[in-house]
Amino acid sequence: MSYVTPKDFAVRMIDAGQSKVSLSTRDTLIRAYMAGAILALxxxxxxxxxxxxxxxxxGALLFPVGFVMLYLLGFDLLTGVFTxxxxxxxxxxxxxxxGSVLRNxxxxxxxxxxxxxxxALLMAIVFTYGFSSEVSQVGQAIGHIGEGRTVGYAEHGFAGMLTLFVRGVLCNWMVSTGVVGAMMSTSLPGKVIAMWMPIMLFFYMGFEHSVVNMFLFPIGLMLGGDFTLGDYLVWNELPTVLGNLVGGLTFVGFVIYATHAKTAPARALRSKARA
Structure with missing residues (x-):
């Protein structure tokens, strides 16, 4: 059977975490760079x-192709290493x-x-013919995404910040489930299917992914989006990173570790004597 049981893929998760910590600085940066680039594409x-x-x-049905590609190639996303x-x-x-965890x-x-x-820079060139013409329809749509998901949150004050954080939590709950999905099977089709489903869900629901936003907001600024670098950092990237950390670690990493890697002692079953 190609299916890997939760008890076994829980061990794979811990092994993967240890392996990533032991990587050299060069390899960690290269793998992270390629992951960010592929997800941006x-x-x-x-x-x-x-x-x-x-x-x-x-669009949501097709977006997971990038996530699947980068994980099959052995590259790393921040959302995955958080978990x-x-x-x-x-x-x-x-x-x-x-210290080694924080370094990673x-x-x-x-x-x-x-x-x-x-x-972001390469696609900005594509959307504007090298910044020599009007922004394309797709480029304009990306610019509006940046506006709605920065100043759009800011307009609601604390409620907006809370919503942003919760969307970050929900996002990495699903994305980290996709990361674990790659460990649930020993077959290529099994890995792809298990990764595809939660990634499609997060993208269609409009949850906040810190690495996707590293593309959407800088390119939005390049294409004339009506928000600032400060708006992006304060009203999106930093709260999203925190939400992604909490979501992936709490609802995926800790849960699987607690109940599959370090299970509680089994209950003793007692049969009652019948009169």
Missing amino acids: AAAFAVTVSVQTGSPLI LVPLAWIDKRPGVTL WGLVFLGNFAGALTV
């Missing part, structure tokens, strides 16, 4: 499909310290951001 693809077909559902790497520390794996998170953040920013 997938986001550009999904928005293009949504605009040209008029159906956001079709996997701390498990190796909690499990007291050799060489895994809190920092390097993956930098790599993801650099990759997404590279694609």
Whole structure:
């Protein structure tokens, strides 16, 4: 059978976290850079499909292709290491310290951001013919996404910030489920299906993914979106990162670790003597 039981893929999750901590700085940055770039291309693809077909559902159905590609290639997203790497520390794996966990998170953040920013610049060139003509229809749509999901939250004050944070939590609940999905099967089709479903859900529901936003908002600024760099950082990226951390670690990493890797003692079943 290609299906891997929860008890077994829980161990794979911890092993993966330990492996990522032990990576060199060079390898961590390269893998994070490529992950950010591929996910950014997938986001550009999904928005293009949504605009040209008029159906956001079709865009959501196709967006997971980027996520599947980058994980099959062994690249790393910040949302994934938020969930996997701390498990190796909690499990007291050799060489895994809190400092090494934070180092991994920092390097993956930098790599993801650099990759997404590279694609943002390249796609801005595509959408404007090298900044020599009017922004295309797809480019305009991306600019409006940046406005609605920064100043749109700010207009609601604390309620907007809370909504942003909760969308970040829900996002990485689903995205980290997709990360674990790659470990649920030993077959390529099984991995793809298990990853595809939760990623499609998060994208269509409009949840906030910190790495996708590393592409959408910088390119929105390049294309003349009506928001600022400060709006992006304060009213999207930073709260989204925090929400992604809480969502992935709490609802996926901790839960699977607690009930599959470190199960509670089984109850003793007592049969009552019948009179």
